[in-house]
Amino acid sequence: xxWLPHSGHAANRSQSWRIDEAQxxxxxxxxxxxxxxxxxxxxxxxxxxLIDFDRPAKSFTNFTVDAxxxxxxAASFNDFVKSRALLNVERFxxxxxxxxxxxxLDAHTARVIGNLTMLGVSRPLxxxxxxxxxxxxxxxxxxxxxxxxIVRSEFGMTFGIPLIDDAIEITVKTRALNDE
Amino acid sequence: xxEPAAIWPxxxxxxxWLSAALVISLLVLGAVMVFAVADPARRFELTQIxxxxxxxxxxxxxxxxxxxxxxxxxxxxxxxxxxxxxAKAAHLALYLLLFLMPLSGWLMVTSTPIRIPVTxxxxxxxxxxxxxDLATYNxxxxxxxxxxxxxxxxxxxxxxxxxxxxxxxxxxTLTRMWGLGRSPDPRC
Numbered sequence: 001x002x003w004l005p006h007s008g009h010a011a012n013r014s015q016s017w018r019i020d021e022a023q024x025x026x027x028x029x030x031x032x033x034x035x036x037x038x039x040x041x042x043x044x045x046x047x048x049x050l051i052d053f054d055r056p057a058k059s060f061t062n063f064t065v066d067a068x069x070x071x072x073x074a075a076s077f078n079d080f081v082k083s084r085a086l087l088n089v090e091r092f093x094x095x096x097x098x099x100x101x102x103x104x105l106d107a108h109t110a111r112v113i114g115n116l117t118m119l120g121v122s123r124p125l126x127x128x129x130x131x132x133x134x135x136x137x138x139x140x141x142x143x144x145x146x147x148x149x150i151v152r153s154e155f156g157m158t159f160g161i162p163l164i165d166d167a168i169e170i171t172v173k174t175r176a177l178n179d180e
Numbered sequence: 181x182x183e184p185a186a187i188w189p190x191x192x193x194x195x196x197w198l199s200a201a202l203v204i205s206l207l208v209l210g211a212v213m214v215f216a217v218a219d220p221a222r223r224f225e226l227t228q229i230x231x232x233x234x235x236x237x238x239x240x241x242x243x244x245x246x247x248x249x250x251x252x253x254x255x256x257x258x259x260x261x262x263x264x265x266x267a268k269a270a271h272l273a274l275y276l277l278l279f280l281m282p283l284s285g286w287l288m289v290t291s292t293p294i295r296i297p298v299t300x301x302x303x304x305x306x307x308x309x310x311x312x313d314l315a316t317y318n319x320x321x322x323x324x325x326x327x328x329x330x331x332x333x334x335x336x337x338x339x340x341x342x343x344x345x346x347x348x349x350x351x352x353t354l355t356r357m358w359g360l361g362r363s364p365d366p367r368c
Contacts (some may be wrong), residue, residue, distance in 0.1 A: 035223065073219065073221025076224065159293075
């Protein structure tokens with residue numbers, strides 16, 4: 001996905017890192033009028049992280065999320081979020097993000113631009129990524145916190161607007177391990 | 181001429197107490213889910229429970245009103261005309277609120293832009309006869325809130341009056357609704 005913020009690393013080609021599932025969460029939040037902010041997450045996904053330390057722009061990531069694994073805290077609420085009105089998981093069981101551009105902003109921040117495919121529609125999505133390295137173990141583990149906003153109407157998900165916000169804030173936390 | 185019965189017919193009495201339990205539960209549930217529950221998942225669950233119970237209350241009130249119309253009231257202990265009129269007005273207001281509360285709730289769920297399917301008792305989908313409309317929804321929501329306060333107040337007035345009849349005046353009015361026995365009116 002990114003690079004380690006120091007140079008002279010031994011691994012100098014885009015190298016695939018393992019996603020530490022215990023340290024990964026794909027979460028979202030959405031506001032609505034007269035209703036508490038809804039926080040949710042997706043439990044199942046597959047992903048890939050390639051990190052090129054020398055040429056950050058060559059880094060790459062993609063994630064495919066199992067839409068049916070959405071969890072907003074209660075079975076009936078999950079069923080509603082999965083229904084045709086929102087995620088329509090019967091017809092669109094997965095959502096996917098694939099990066100097209102990685103840009104280093106500073107030593108600990110990057111901008112990742114990619115395509116998000118949701119409800120069969122692909123649109124560009126920009127994520128701001130905080131990169132966190134553990135000083136003692138920076139060659140083998142990097143943590144990322146990616147934040148972005150999905151404008152759901154762009155994907156045809158117009159249900160409940162304007163009572164339910166058009167904007168969905170997403171936060172993807174993950175840790176990449178280089179333990180091969 | 182026959183003397184009026186001493187107590188309400190059994191179906192009326194059963195309907196009254198079931199309706200009381202249902203209506204108080206709905207008032208408490210509604211207030212709790214809107215004002216006390218901050219967790220969105222719990223709020224969603226409780227709201228989805230509130231809706232079919234509200235429709236049940238509407239059906240119940242309909243059946244109860246039919247039953248009421250075809251029964252004769254037991255003898256009334258009140259003697260002064262203003263007291264009789266006040267009691268009649270209070271009961272009419274209660275019946276009216278019992279109809280308008282679920283109807284305004286139904287108007288909310290059918291007019292909201294956040295239309296969420298409601299399955300009644302596990303097998304019937306609640307019909308949504310109107311197109312979603314924010315202005316109608318907002319009006320229905322305000323109406324439902326105002327009526328809920330009015331209904332809660334009327335429940336307090338009704339209970340208070342029953343207590344006065346029972347413990348101050350000791351005129352047996354509560355017994356008309358509480359009394360156990362055979363229905364005096366075979367038509368119901």
